Amino acid sequence: MSANFTAFRALVRKDIALFLRDRRALVISVLTPILVAAFFGSLFAPVAGGNSMARMKVGVADLDQSALTQAVLESLTQDASLDVQVLPEDQATALVRSGKLRAAIVFPKGFEPAATGALLGIGQMPDVKLLYDPSQSMLRPMVAGLLSQHVMQRLSRPNFIGNSKPIPFNVDGIALTAGPRYNSYSHSFAGMSIQFILLMGIDAGIALLLMRQEGMWRRLRAAPLSRWLLLGSRVTGTTLIAMGILAVVYLVARLIFNVRIEGSLPGFALVAAAFALLAATTGLMIASIGGSVGATRAVATLLVLLLVMLGGAWVPSFLFPEWLQHVTEFVPTRWAVDGLDNTTWRGLPLEYGLKPAAILVGWSALFALIAVWRFSWEDD
Amino acid sequence: MNLSAERLQKKFGAITAVAEVSFSAAPGKILGLLGPNGAGKSTTISMLAGLTTPDSGCVKIDGATLRTGADPTKRKIGLVTQEIALLEELPARMNLEFFGGLYGLSGRALAIRIAAVLELTSLADRAGDPPNKFSGGMRRRLNIACALLHQPQILLLDEPTVGVDPQSRNAIFETIEVLAREGRTVIYTTHYMEEVERLCDRIVIVDHGRVLADDSLAGLLAGAPAGNKLTLKYDLPPDSAALAEIKELPGVIHVDIAGMELSVAATDLGTAAPRVLECLAARGFRCQELTSRRANLEDVFLALTGRTLRDT
Numbered sequence: 001m002s003a004n005f006t007a008f009r010a011l012v013r014k015d016i017a018l019f020l021r022d023r024r025a026l027v028i029s030v031l032t033p034i035l036v037a038a039f040f041g042s043l044f045a046p047v048a049g050g051n052s053m054a055r056m057k058v059g060v061a062d063l064d065q066s067a068l069t070q071a072v073l074e075s076l077t078q079d080a081s082l083d084v085q086v087l088p089e090d091q092a093t094a095l096v097r098s099g100k101l102r103a104a105i106v107f108p109k110g111f112e113p114a115a116t117g118a119l120l121g122i123g124q125m126p127d128v129k130l131l132y133d134p135s136q137s138m139l140r141p142m143v144a145g146l147l148s149q150h151v152m153q154r155l156s157r158p159n160f161i162g163n164s165k166p167i168p169f170n171v172d173g174i175a176l177t178a179g180p181r182y183n184s185y186s187h188s189f190a191g192m193s194i195q196f197i198l199l200m201g202i203d204a205g206i207a208l209l210l211m212r213q214e215g216m217w218r219r220l221r222a223a224p225l226s227r228w229l230l231l232g233s234r235v236t237g238t239t240l241i242a243m244g245i246l247a248v249v250y251l252v253a254r255l256i257f258n259v260r261i262e263g264s265l266p267g268f269a270l271v272a273a274a275f276a277l278l279a280a281t282t283g284l285m286i287a288s289i290g291g292s293v294g295a296t297r298a299v300a301t302l303l304v305l306l307l308v309m310l311g312g313a314w315v316p317s318f319l320f321p322e323w324l325q326h327v328t329e330f331v332p333t334r335w336a337v338d339g340l341d342n343t344t345w346r347g348l349p350l351e352y353g354l355k356p357a358a359i360l361v362g363w364s365a366l367f368a369l370i371a372v373w374r375f376s377w378e379d380d
Numbered sequence: 381m382n383l384s385a386e387r388l389q390k391k392f393g394a395i396t397a398v399a400e401v402s403f404s405a406a407p408g409k410i411l412g413l414l415g416p417n418g419a420g421k422s423t424t425i426s427m428l429a430g431l432t433t434p435d436s437g438c439v440k441i442d443g444a445t446l447r448t449g450a451d452p453t454k455r456k457i458g459l460v461t462q463e464i465a466l467l468e469e470l471p472a473r474m475n476l477e478f479f480g481g482l483y484g485l486s487g488r489a490l491a492i493r494i495a496a497v498l499e500l501t502s503l504a505d506r507a508g509d510p511p512n513k514f515s516g517g518m519r520r521r522l523n524i525a526c527a528l529l530h531q532p533q534i535l536l537l538d539e540p541t542v543g544v545d546p547q548s549r550n551a552i553f554e555t556i557e558v559l560a561r562e563g564r565t566v567i568y569t570t571h572y573m574e575e576v577e578r579l580c581d582r583i584v585i586v587d588h589g590r591v592l593a594d595d596s597l598a599g600l601l602a603g604a605p606a607g608n609k610l611t612l613k614y615d616l617p618p619d620s621a622a623l624a625e626i627k628e629l630p631g632v633i634h635v636d637i638a639g640m641e642l643s644v645a646a647t648d649l650g651t652a653a654p655r656v657l658e659c660l661a662a663r664g665f666r667c668q669e670l671t672s673r674r675a676n677l678e679d680v681f682l683a684l685t686g687r688t689l690r691d692t
Contacts (some may be wrong), residue, residue: 003484010481014467021469109629215463219526222459223482334668376431378448 007225008233015237023339027115029200029245034252036200037192041257057082058143059092068154075150096131103132103143119155185257188346194224194336197242197279198307200245201228202300204238205283217272235280242276263343267353276361278332281367288371290332307333332363381407381456381565384417387437390423397423401591412580413569419567420589422462425538428567429459455483458532462539464506468512472503472522483530497525500555517580518546521541524555534565553579571678586680592684604675605633605683608649610656613669617688622663629655
């Protein structure tokens with residue numbers, strides 16, 4: 001066994017031993033992502049026995065009191081996504097205004113004859129008021145769509161329009177994933193693992209600054225070791241720790257939250273390893289360009305928060321505006337989140353892990369080069 | 381193994397930390413690098429250990445020039461840093477395994493060396509405890525043990541007794557003396573003159589980055605203007621006429637008075653002391669207390685710089 005390999009192994013083993021001895025670091029690095037991911041996952045988890053999130057509170061004011069509006073009201077009440085309350089118009093308006101109802105539907109007087117006539121091309125279409133909270137404008141098209149669906153279902157029945165043909169389609173919403181079943185915890189575990197492992201990488205960088213302050217770095221440099229070996233062992237140790245954390249977090253996710261690697265297992269492993277490398281090199285780069293420990297920690301925390309936010313760790317990147325989605329292609333964490341999502345709940349094959357992994361390795365190489373370039377070797 | 385510093389120079393910006401420093405150290409001998417804080421001792425040690433590249437000059441070990449980085453010559457050097465550089469949370473044995481690993485030691489060879497350095501530093505019974513449970517002296521000893529694992533032929537000790545109690549200090553001195561007797565070249569930096577007087581075969585006095593003197597203790601003291609010091613306390617301060625008379629006595633070099641205390645520097649105490657006492661008694665001054673001592677490195681440093689080591 002060569003002396004250099006023995007030294008390399010000693011340095012890596014030292015980093016891992018120190019990490020395992022530090023109970024606080026262990027708890028923060030392993031338990032925190034699990035807890036936070038469990039919280040976010042539960043927010044978006046399907047309600048037991050249903051197929052939706054919490055039912056939407058909607059008011060209905062029926063000024064027509066016709067057979068049609070009563071039938072539509074019955075349909076709306078039976079809709080699993082809605083929690084319908086029948087109210088006078090002024091009360092419905094007040095409740096929407098105060099935010100206690102998401103929306104309210106007001107059927108005008110004479111709705112039934114006007115609607116059936118309009119369907120046959122006679123007369124003008126009636127106006128149905130849809131009152132909604134402007135802070136939740138995304139709900140407006142959803143409620144309008146449900147209303148149209150229920151009205152058309154009722155209008156198409158023979159007792160309303162004789163023998164005319166029913167509307168020849170139903171709106172049938174289908175969620176599309178390649179995996180057998182979406183698990184809301186999958187994305188939150190990917191996002192939170194990335195956030196907290198990046199923070200661990202920063203801590204490893206800060207530890208390097210502390211080593212310099214406390215004289216340990218001088219001691220290491222007194223040994224006949226090259227800068228590549230010293231920094232390389234540091235990156236290797238942190239990478240292995242990050243991979244260990246990912247493994248434990250995903251094991252808990254699998255056992256407790258049923259998060260499965262529905263896609264390629266090698267693809268998942270590649271993305272995990274590449275991201276672990278990215279966390280290690282990010283920490284090293286921060287240590288190489290940082291000044292005091294306090295200032296470096298503050299700047300690094302800000303950087304990590306930006307990276308995880310833009311990477312889609314908190315909110316999936318497909319919800320970003322289109323221009324921002326293009327911008328985040330230049331954010332390495334975006335590829336880490338996408339890579340983990342692809343190989344877990346999306347159930348995609350190896351090639352969907354390969355590209356993110358390759359991009360993460362590229363970013364890691366860039367960060368490592370900056371670290372070696374900027375690292376001050378003799379300034380202890 | 382011979383180590384020589386040849387016209388070492390190092391600047392940090394506009395400040396010259398080390399200027400044209402040259403000396404050499406021989407196997408089996410302890411060379412003391414003595415100087416006040418900020419004299420350039422640690423920068424010199426950094427260059428001797430291959431941590432810092434000199435702006436000019438070089439360090440040679442048995443004729444081979446030492447480089448920074450992965451220079452294999454560094455295997456011959458053991459560095460004990462001024463800061464205690466230990467993994468505080470890991471047991472002493474794991475610390476030793478780590479530092480041994482840095483020099484390529486593993487397996488049985490490493491285990492043998494760990495046992496040897498634990499024995500040498502009297503820490504064998506505490507090998508399973510982490511340094512953060514140790515006293516200051518024990519941590520210093522472990523710090524030294526970590527530098528000895530790879531059996532370096534040259535040992536550089538940068539103020540290794542800072543913050544250590546007298547008992548631990550003596551234990552460290554004994555360890556260093558054993559290492560020197562085994563044939564190692566030892567360079568010991570300190571600003572405590574008592575330490576170099578006790579330990580060192582040869583002393584290099586540095587100040588403001590320059591070598592002021594380089595000799596054995598006896599050689600340095602022989603070169604001091606006064607070999608002895610006499611201190612006398614009187615009930616009244618001696619007057620100027622008495623001081624003038626004392627200055628003229630044979631063997632007296634320098635007279636100084638501070639309050640009731642008279643200091644007399646003399647080449648020969650046996651000749652000067654009775655005459656000083658007689659002179660003052662004749663003038664009616666009654667001596668309350670008398671002490672004498674030989675000149676020391678403090679006096680040498682004072683003579684060389686006009687300042688005391690403790691003042692700087």
